[in-house]
Amino acid sequence: MSSARPRVEALREELRRHEHLYYVLDQPEITDAEYDRLFRELQALEAAHPELLTPDSPTMRVGGKPREGVATAAHSSPMLSLDNALNEGELRDFDRRVRELLGAVEYNYTAELKLDGLSLAARYENGRFVQAITRGDGQTGEDVTVNARTIRTLPLRVKSPYPNFEVRGEVIMTRRAFEQVNAERESDGLPVYANPRNSAAGSLRLLDPAVTGKRRLEFLPYFLLVDGRPIFSSHWESLDALQSMGFKVNHRRERCANVDELWAFFASWENRRDDLPYEIDGVVAKVDAISQQESLGWTAKAPRWAIALKYQARAAVTVVEEIGVQVGRTGALTPVAFLKPVVVGGVTVSRATLHNEDEIRRLGLEIGDSIVVERSGDVIPKVVRVEAPGVERRPFRMPAQCPVCDGPIVRAEGEVAARCVNASCPARLKESLLHFSRRSVMDLDGVGEALVDQLVERKYVNSIADFYILTEEQLLALERMGEKSARKVLENIANSKQKSLPRLLNGLGIPFVGERTAQILAEAFGSVDALAEADEEALQQADEVGPKVAKSIYTYFRTPQNQELVQRLKTAGLTWTHTLKVRERAPLEGLTLVLTGTLPSLSRESAKEQIEAAGGKVTGSVSKKTNYVVAGEDAGSKLEKARTLEIKILDEDELLALLRGEELAKKNQPE
Numbered sequence: 278m279s280s281a282r283p284r285v286e287a288l289r290e291e292l293r294r295h296e297h298l299y300y301v302l303d304q305p306e307i308t309d310a311e312y313d314r315l316f317r318e319l320q321a322l323e324a325a326h327p328e329l330l331t332p333d334s335p336t337m338r339v340g341g342k343p344r345e346g347v348a349t350a351a352h353s354s355p356m357l358s359l360d361n362a363l364n365e366g367e368l369r370d371f372d373r374r375v376r377e378l379l380g381a382v383e384y385n386y387t388a389e390l391k392l393d394g395l396s397l398a399a400r401y402e403n404g405r406f407v408q409a410i411t412r413g414d415g416q417t418g419e420d421v422t423v424n425a426r427t428i429r430t431l432p433l434r435v436k437s438p439y440p441n442f443e444v445r446g447e448v449i450m451t452r453r454a455f456e457q458v459n460a461e462r463e464s465d466g467l468p469v470y471a472n473p474r475n476s477a478a479g480s481l482r483l484l485d486p487a488v489t490g491k492r493r494l495e496f497l498p499y500f501l502l503v504d505g506r507p508i509f510s511s512h513w514e515s516l517d518a519l520q521s522m523g524f525k526v527n528h529r530r531e532r533c534a535n536v537d538e539l540w541a542f543f544a545s546w547e548n549r550r551d552d553l554p555y556e557i558d559g560v561v562a563k564v565d566a567i568s569q570q571e572s573l574g575w576t577a578k579a580p581r582w583a584i585a586l587k588y589q590a591r592a593a594v595t596v597v598e599e600i601g602v603q604v605g606r607t608g609a610l611t612p613v614a615f616l617k618p619v620v621v622g623g624v625t626v627s628r629a630t631l632h633n634e635d636e637i638r639r640l641g642l643e644i645g646d647s648i649v650v651e652r653s654g655d656v657i658p659k660v661v662r663v664e665a666p667g668v669e670r671r672p673f674r675m676p677a678q679c680p681v682c683d684g685p686i687v688r689a690e691g692e693v694a695a696r697c698v699n700a701s702c703p704a705r706l707k708e709s710l711l712h713f714s715r716r717s718v719m720d721l722d723g724v725g726e727a728l729v730d731q732l733v734e735r736k737y738v739n740s741i742a743d744f745y746i747l748t749e750e751q752l753l754a755l756e757r758m759g760e761k762s763a764r765k766v767l768e769n770i771a772n773s774k775q776k777s778l779p780r781l782l783n784g785l786g787i788p789f790v791g792e793r794t795a796q797i798l799a800e801a802f803g804s805v806d807a808l809a810e811a812d813e814e815a816l817q818q819a820d821e822v823g824p825k826v827a828k829s830i831y832t833y834f835r836t837p838q839n840q841e842l843v844q845r846l847k848t849a850g851l852t853w854t855h856t857l858k859v860r861e862r863a864p865l866e867g868l869t870l871v872l873t874g875t876l877p878s879l880s881r882e883s884a885k886e887q888i889e890a891a892g893g894k895v896t897g898s899v900s901k902k903t904n905y906v907v908a909g910e911d912a913g914s915k916l917e918k919a920r921t922l923e924i925k926i927l928d929e930d931e932l933l934a935l936l937r938g939e940e941l942a943k944k945n946q947p948e
């Protein structure tokens with residue numbers, strides 16, 4: 278027997294615990310870098326002692342060999358679809374049928390969100406994950422075991438009283454992950470995914486599981502089956518059981534005593550659905566008692582004991598009046614459709630993204646056509662199809678020159694995006710300055726589009742480093758700039774020098790380095806200098822940094838223009854190093870917070886969620902026991918009460934700092 282076994286087992290146990298803390302509970306206890314160290318130690322031991330390698334080891338989540346052909350597998354019991362109800366009347370019809378079929382007995386429902394992803398059946402044997410199958414035609418699905426292994430919220434090993442079981446649920450991609458995937462694809466010149474669902478489905482079926490692993494898919498289960506059947510007496514209980522087994526069960530669910538409560542649940546999510554981190558297309562109601570489910574039975578297509586209540590698609594028909602192009606930070610030209618304004622689900626829409634030329638061709642779109650525009654969540658509205666060609670229509674042509682700087686436009690081979698290649702194109706410069714100024718980046722409050730436009734036009738600012746040599750006289754020379762606002766802007770710029778290293782790295786605008794990667798790099802390298810010196814191989818040692826990202830970072834720091842910029846930022850005195858800090862167990866443990874008003878970027882729902890994930894409590898009213906009041910715009914009586922009781926008042930940024938476990942800056946502490 279190998280002497281490495283105890284250490285290997287301890288490492289696996291430890292890694293599993295941290296994965297659960299991180300991915301399911303959102304409450305990491307160690308930094309990503311420390312996680313990596315443990316992970317690599319395990320990898321090394323397994324490499325040295327292959328006899329100890331088991332398929333449920335945490336190291337099996339990444340790497341793995343590409344799948345050969347696509348295998349299929351049969352389901353233990355059919356994976357059916359759900360009947361739909363599109364309005365209240367149809368819901369009541371469904372309820373009436375249930376009542377009639379059950380006879381004179383009491384029954385109630387479980388209401389869950391209808392996640393817009395793809396369904397997956399995951400099988401476990403002896404508590405180990407062994408197989409994952411997509412729904413397919415309901416009888417047989419695609420075997421996606423290798424890829425599903427990379428989903429962090431799908432536990433590879435489960436402590437369960439039933440040795441063999443099956444979990445069915447939804448694989449989804451959050452909006453945020455979706456936007457990241459698309460941004461990356463866009464800058465890679467690949468076609469973008471139309472929506473998170475397609476992106477989730479595409480990612481789960483990729484040939485390379487290592488890529489799937491980077492897509493941050495999530496699995497949220499809603500059925501627990503043993504031998505193809507539920508084992509508890511109610512659906513609600515099986516959800517609870519799944520949760521205690523370590524699965525990430527959606528906590529946004531409710532027990533409803535009757536159809537009125539179901540309708541109320543559905544209605545209550547209608548407006549809040551945009552605040553969710555993922556997309557939903559309705560609510561699923563299920564008769565809760567399993568015995569009643571069984572007596573209701575199934576049609577050939579769907580269970581008679583469940584219904585999907587669907588939200589109206591938020592789409593409308595309008596006319597494309599013009600197609601323009603926007604120049605992004607990387608110089609990529611994005612065609613934008615200017616629409617005859619139309620109300621879509623309560624919001625007036627007058628532009629929609631067209632992504633790139635290929636997309637326009639795919640749609641068969643010309644200027645003057647009637648189109649269907651769709652809005653989902655807070656993502657930019659999209660043209661989904663041409664409804665009717667315009668009587669007077671004309672095709673769109675990508676301009677040969679940059680609409681902003683007249684520079685040459687190049688569409689590199691294999692790329693879908695056309696780019697302005699002029700490195701000093703004002704449009705590119707403006708976008709990078711705006712990115713640097715963002716609240717989540719360097720937080721240069723007061724530096725918005727209007728100001729950046731003027732700064733660039735007057736050539737006061739030719740790179741982000743020029744922010745730090747701006748003078749009050751220069752600012753005062755600009756339109757609509759008073760002494761007070763000029764001072765405020767300069768103060769914010771000066772304060773930004775203390776912003777953390779991850780923010781600065783994000784602010785540099787290195788292609789493929791966003792908020793998350795910047796955080797990882799700061800933790801792995803500790804300083805700008807160390808990062809700038811790292812070769813591609815060293816860069817790839819960092820978590821989630823693949824060859825493409827590594828190359829991009831390497832190239833960035835080898836470009837003379839950037840070297841000069843970095844040198845100037847250093848001279849200006851920006852934060853150059855990162856202090857490794859073990860994340861607190863739960864930064865808000867024991868604290869009670871009250872939210873009031875509208876925060877600039879966080880929705881009420883997600884602020885609450887993050888506070889709770891960090892161990893804090895959110896209550897509805899301010900009392901002496903309240904530790905902090907988080908106030909946004911239009912805060913009302915709660916804010917006044919907080920002042921009277923002398924309770925600390927936080928803005929969104931301070932809340933985010935607290936959530937990250939940072940100390941509040943001195944100036945923000947009450948006297």
Ligand code: AMP
Binds near residue numbers: 390
């Ligand atoms: P549809 O695709 O419209 O036929 O709706 C059925 C699909 O809804 C199922 O196959 C699941 O993939 C999905 N679904 C999403 N959330 C749930 C849920 N909470 N319970 C059951 N099915 C769900």
Ligand code: ZN
Binds near residue numbers: 604679680699703704
């Ligand atoms: Zn240009």
